[in-house]
Amino acid sequence: MTRLHDLKIYLKANFWLVPVLLLIGVLFVLALDPAPPTRLSLATGPEGGGYQAFGRQLKARLAEEGIELELIATAGSPDNLRRLLTADGKVQIALVQSGTEQQLTEEERRRLRGLGALYQEPLWLFQRRDLDIRELNELRGKRIGIGQDGSGTQAVVLSLIAASGIAREPGWLALGGRQASAALGDGSLDAAFFVGPPGNPLIQALALDPALRLADLRRAAAYQAHFPFLKALSLPEGVLDLASNSPDRPLTLLSPMATLVANRSLHPALTPLLLESARRILQQGSLLDPPNSFPRPEPSSFPLTKEADSYYRTGLPYLQRFLPFRIASLVDRYIVLLIPALAILLPLGKLVSPLYEWRMRARTYRWYRHLHEIDARIHDGSIRGHEAEEIARLQEMEKALGRVELPLSFSHELYTLHLHVRYMIERLRGLAREDKTSARMQR
Known part of the structure; x- marks a missing residue:
């Protein structure tokens, strides 16, 4: 029972942590990147064309990682670029023949990013x-x-x-x-x-x-x-x-080169997965392309995304080398915020114990102010004639102290306060008796 009582007091005293942790949790979720989508759309080209053949292979590879790739047949590369530039977000990536971007305005080019060259065509x-x-x-x-x-x-x-x-x-x-x-x-x-x-x-x-x-x-x-x-x-x-x-x-x-182009709606975490899937498809090479020569960053008709540039320099993100994409992506999203979270939680954890101790001691220390006031009035003599009034207040204090909840480890401080209150009551009673004696002698 004593342990349950102490636990109850501990939880009540530290209840302030609940809104603080909730606030940290909300900020953590808001700062977290959204999870990569499980569905992606690729604009290919005319039915039966080379882009469609590559798209089918890419679709099969991505399905192994739990990503569904929708292949959208189009009239060709210019049509693919137009679909990437539309605001409906139905297409995130497209196969585009190098040089086709010359038909775009400068503003339209800035809205697109390259993922790399795939093969010679x-x-x-x-x-x-x-x-x-x-x-x-x-x-x-x-x-x-x-x-x-x-x-x-x-x-x-x-x-x-x-x-x-x-x-x-x-x-x-x-x-x-x-x-x-x-x-x-x-x-x-x-x-x-x-x-x-x-x-x-x-x-x-x-x-x-x-x-x-x-x-x-x-x-x-x-x-x-x-x-x-x-x-x-x-x-x-x-x-x-x-x-x-x-x-x-x-x-x-x-x-020309067959290139992979994306718009801003492509989730960044999918870029390494797309390029690694393309690498596996193309690793055997072709009649014109040596093995393991594609994908590569150049020539690219558009600036590479940050993630594509990182892939060509260092390969797959570290976690994706050992874990399935969905798990690696989840861990990667959380680990980015782990350090700032620890920077907040560790000092907060160190603060809990001293703050709890201070709050428990405060439940007894705050009563000493009144005892100090009585002691000061005894020394300057202003307490004379008011002893009974102060004794009544101290007796009420004794009753209030009986309702103070403290864990067992702080009980000695509560009992010490009881002794000090009783001491002050006896001291005031002594002063009251002295006053009565002095009054009788004067009569």
């Missing part, structure tokens, strides 16, 4: 076998597929022909992908541009078509000098298909 110019196009000005007077409206293919082709001083002709049609492939097959087009990795099924099918051949762009290095987002790429003989020796000679192509 050459600009392929397939032509009829009887043609030998090696310069862009040789496209004049021919029926050319320059890519669908709103596609990254058309964006890069129009940039190249504009820089070459060539005006768009009526025979240059907004056809790309499977439509352009079919038009080449039935003779409706003389040549057509395509953008995609060499492993893309459409590129492979075109490379195996005996009626077609790839164009060798002789001035690729010059175009690279004028367009930093393009790279002059040497294509070895037979690299697309050894059996049919496609291409049948070494070629020089121009290659």
Whole structure:
């Protein structure tokens, strides 16, 4: 019973800690970053394109970490950028062909951030076998597929022909992908541009078509000098298909990069996870990209996010190397605030014991003020004639002290106060008797 009594007193005395801890808890929650979402949207590109193929692989990887990736088919890179810039927040990341950002204003560019380059996706110019196009000005007077409206293919082709001083002709049609492939097959087009990795099924099918051949762009290095987002790429003989020796000679192509771009709605904690998932997908390399060469920070059409830059310099955050993403993210969010929380709680914990002790002693010490006042009045003689009044007050004090709650460890102070009150009562009674004796003697 004594222990329960002491515990009750201790809890009541330190009840002030409850609102303090609640306030600290509220501030802790407010300062904590929101948890990463479990759902993410990626703008890819046209159905059946290379971006969709990569998106499906990325979706499978993220599903292993409990993140659901929604793939949104679009018209191409320009459409992807527009979706990133809309205020509805439906798309957080997008696959974008390097160079497409030239269509954006400076203010629009500032609203987007790069996560890095993923792989090379050459600009392929397939032509009829009887043609030998090696310069862009040789496209004049021919029926050319320059890519669908709103596609990254058309964006890069129009940039190249504009820089070459060539005006768009009526025979240059907004056809790309499977439509352009079919038009080449039935003779409706003389040549057509395509953008995609060499492993893309459409590129492979075109490379195996005996009626077609790839164009060798002789001035690729010059175009690279004028367009930093393009790279002059040497294509070895037979690299697309050894059996049919496609291409049948070494070629020089121009290659944009497939890049990953994000807007401000992407949760920062998801960036390392996205890049690590991309690294695992791309680690085997391709016909053109050596193993473990992607993703990489350059070339990037937009400034890298802080998290992407950190990933390329030091790799995954430490906890994500050993723990599942959801657990590592949770621990990481709390550990950031652990030091300031300890900086508050440790001094607070050290304050509890002395403050409790002071409050317990205060329950007895405050009564001594009245005893000191009586003692002072005894010494200066002003107490004479008022002894009975003060004795009555001290007796009331004795009753009040009986209701004072103190733990067992402080009981000696309460009993000492009782003794001092009794001592002062006896002292006043002695003074009262002296007064009565003195009055009788005077009579």
